[in-house]
Amino acid sequence: MSDTTPTTSVQVLGGPVERGDEILTAEALDFVAGLQRKFGARRDELLARRVQRRAEAKRNGRLDFLPETKEVRESDWQVAAPPADIADRRVEITGPTDRKMSVNALNSGARVWLADLEDANTPHWSNVVSGQVNLYDVVRKQVELTTPEGKQYKLRDDVQHAVPLVRPRGWHFDDKHVLVDGKPIVGALLDFGLYFFHNAQELVNRGSGPYFYLPKMESHLEARLWNDVFTHAQQELGIPHGTIRGTVLIETFPAAFEMEEILYELRDHSAGLNAGRWDYLFSVIKTFRDSDQYVLPDRNTVGMTAPFMRAYTELLVRTCHKRGAFAIGGMAAFIPNKKDPEANDKAMQKVHDDKNREAGDGFDGSWVAHPGLVEICFEEFDAVLGDKPNQIDRKRADVSITADDLLAVNKTPGDKTIEGLRAAVDVGVRYIVSWLGGNGAAAIHNLMEDAATAEISRSQIWQWLHNDVVLAGGEQVTVELVRQVLADTEQALRAEAGFPTENLAAAVELFEQVAVADEFVDFLTLPAYERI
Structure with missing residues (x-):
């Protein structure tokens, strides 16, 4: 054409x-x-x-x-x-x-x-x-x-x-x-x-x-x-x-x-x-x-x-x-x-x-x-x-x-944990790597994930960060903590056999952008789209 x-x-x-x-x-x-x-x-x-x-x-x-x-x-x-x-x-x-x-x-x-x-x-x-x-x-x-x-x-x-x-x-x-x-x-x-x-x-x-x-x-x-x-x-x-x-x-x-x-x-x-x-x-x-x-x-x-x-x-x-x-x-x-x-x-x-x-x-x-x-x-x-x-x-x-009844979100049982934070970063970064590579339906940890997975992962971290959440183990969610978990995740994925690392650095950078920025980005796929 x-x-x-x-x-x-x-x-x-x-x-x-x-x-x-x-x-x-x-x-x-x-x-x-x-x-x-x-x-x-x-x-x-x-x-x-x-x-x-x-x-x-x-x-x-x-x-x-x-x-x-x-x-x-x-x-x-x-x-x-x-x-x-x-x-x-x-x-x-x-x-x-x-x-x-x-x-x-x-x-x-x-x-x-x-x-x-x-x-x-x-x-x-x-x-x-x-x-x-x-x-x-x-x-x-x-x-x-x-x-x-x-x-x-x-x-x-x-x-x-x-x-x-x-x-x-x-x-x-x-x-x-x-x-x-x-x-x-x-x-x-x-x-x-x-x-x-x-x-x-x-x-x-x-x-x-x-x-x-x-x-x-x-x-x-x-x-x-x-x-x-x-x-x-x-x-x-x-x-x-x-x-x-x-x-x-x-x-x-x-x-x-x-x-x-x-x-x-x-x-x-x-x-x-x-x-x-x-x-x-x-x-x-x-x-x-x-x-x-x-x-x-x-x-x-x-x-x-x-x-x-x-x-x-x-x-x-x-x-x-x-x-x-x-x-x-x-x-x-x-x-x-x-x-x-x-x-x-x-x-x-x-x-x-x-x-x-x-x-x-x-x-x-x-x-x-x-x-x-x-x-x-x-x-x-x-x-x-x-x-x-x-x-x-x-x-x-x-x-x-x-x-x-629809608004009763604060009645939801469950803890906010460092393990949950790490899991959110892990699945979010994995999905963005796949998305940037051209595959929007990604098999991650025996689940078929689409963009909604990355959206809830990064938005939850943004919410915890901007509401000064203290996790069940006593850790306060800070920008420094999120960046440390991101760095650990990147290191682990680079060491993971068979994981495609071509878009990993870009995915980590993008996830940090939409998870910790002062202004909430409505859809992560919009800044991601600018990268493809």
């Missing part, structure tokens, strides 16, 4: 990518440029509104349900009925859109594949474009791979292929490789626009549709923007209104107070809500990072049964089913470990327990990160669902959640 495309006022600054010319056509770029021109300014206004709302939350010391949208919460309405091919979502597998994952996800036996262009994908230009190439082939069932070693990956004929739900980048992210009228395009509009332009009609012809996961939203006004993007895109390409469906990840603290409003804004295009647990913890810290009333213990001790997390998931199920929408559970990130059967058995039992809890609470399905967990998730949801495709008819009228 040349530096400047034939399309007026659209510049593609990224280098050539194999089959990129099939995706970055003049017509496709015209379409995404139209999205940017129509909606880019509104996106900017909504990002500015986030800053204002954070300042209000800091000033008030709390969040609450919105008085101005009380009528939406109290009136009678339902979201559109789900399309037939995603009426049963009991098991969903997540992963990036590389070619091997594309084949494995479709063959996994899961009902849905979250095809991730966001947190599990480093936005190297090659990844952005090749992901779209792979999705183009996924839609047409022509995706396959032969590795340099001769191993072949092909779609199987004996399984029901997972339905792709594409997750574009969040509203906060601009892609510097495509300029529209001299400015970087909103990454979400680029990801959505290219996929929709090339595949919407093909999907409809095949009895499916363009389905999406929508990340990182903080308000119903951001959901309204997505709804307007959907409506415009359908009109532009002659796709029937309501064909697009979006499942919103409730993974920010402010969004938890606007679940009904978010569903309402997307009601013609809604496919429900998802409990994005790790990003939610990150957002809890980020929203009230200056307050000692919201200081969490070691991240690995904060489970889904913590009172404030329990309130969040219970409210999500009740809200979704009240409005006829799907409630999708959180991630099981374990990777089966054949080398340590005892540890593997314990991990798999944790997955069983987690999915059993979700199915029992009324969720309609849940996520796994590895094909080896698909069967476990099926087992637990099959036991509850039986032959029913979902349990939307289970309204959970027994649930009554207040704002104080």
Whole structure:
């Protein structure tokens, strides 16, 4: 692809990518440029509104349900009925859109594949474009791979292929490789626009549709923007209104107070809500990072049964089913470990327990990160669902959640320890090394981690540092302590057999930048993006 495309006022600054010319056509770029021109300014206004709302939350010391949208919460309405091919979502597998994952996800036996262009994908230009190439082939069932070693990956004929739900980048992210009228395009509009332009009609012809996961939203006004993007895109390409469906990840603290409003804004295009647990913890810290009333213990001790997390998931199920929408559970990130059967058995039992809890609470399905967990998730949801495709008819009228329940972070049991600090630094640095190297889905300590892992790790350290936390062993969290742990971690990783050290120094520097800076960086992927 040349530096400047034939399309007026659209510049593609990224280098050539194999089959990129099939995706970055003049017509496709015209379409995404139209999205940017129509909606880019509104996106900017909504990002500015986030800053204002954070300042209000800091000033008030709390969040609450919105008085101005009380009528939406109290009136009678339902979201559109789900399309037939995603009426049963009991098991969903997540992963990036590389070619091997594309084949494995479709063959996994899961009902849905979250095809991730966001947190599990480093936005190297090659990844952005090749992901779209792979999705183009996924839609047409022509995706396959032969590795340099001769191993072949092909779609199987004996399984029901997972339905792709594409997750574009969040509203906060601009892609510097495509300029529209001299400015970087909103990454979400680029990801959505290219996929929709090339595949919407093909999907409809095949009895499916363009389905999406929508990340990182903080308000119903951001959901309204997505709804307007959907409506415009359908009109532009002659796709029937309501064909697009979006499942919103409730993974920010402010969004938890606007679940009904978010569903309402997307009601013609809604496919429900998802409990994005790790990003939610990150957002809890980020929203009230200056307050000692919201200081969490070691991240690995904060489970889904913590009172404030329990309130969040219970409210999500009740809200979704009240409005006829799907409630999708959180991630099981374990990777089966054949080398340590005892540890593997314990991990798999944790997955069983987690999915059993979700199915029992009324969720309609849940996520796994590895094909080896698909069967476990099926087992637990099959036991509850039986032959029913979902349990939307289970309204959970027994649930009554207040704002104080959602805010009860200081009731979370657990200690703040030096071991927790070291673990946060270790996993954060390991993940950033992987991310800088082009892999946003990293296997770390038998867990499949994405950007949320590094976000909660560094934000927790920032919170401890800026709230003068004293750890259980008596150590006060200081800049000097964090830097010492970082130095120890770097030394240990350099000595670790097989660990890739090419980006290690940059990862340590970046982690320190986002963990100890006076001003909190909203997303570590933004300064990380400047480094690639």
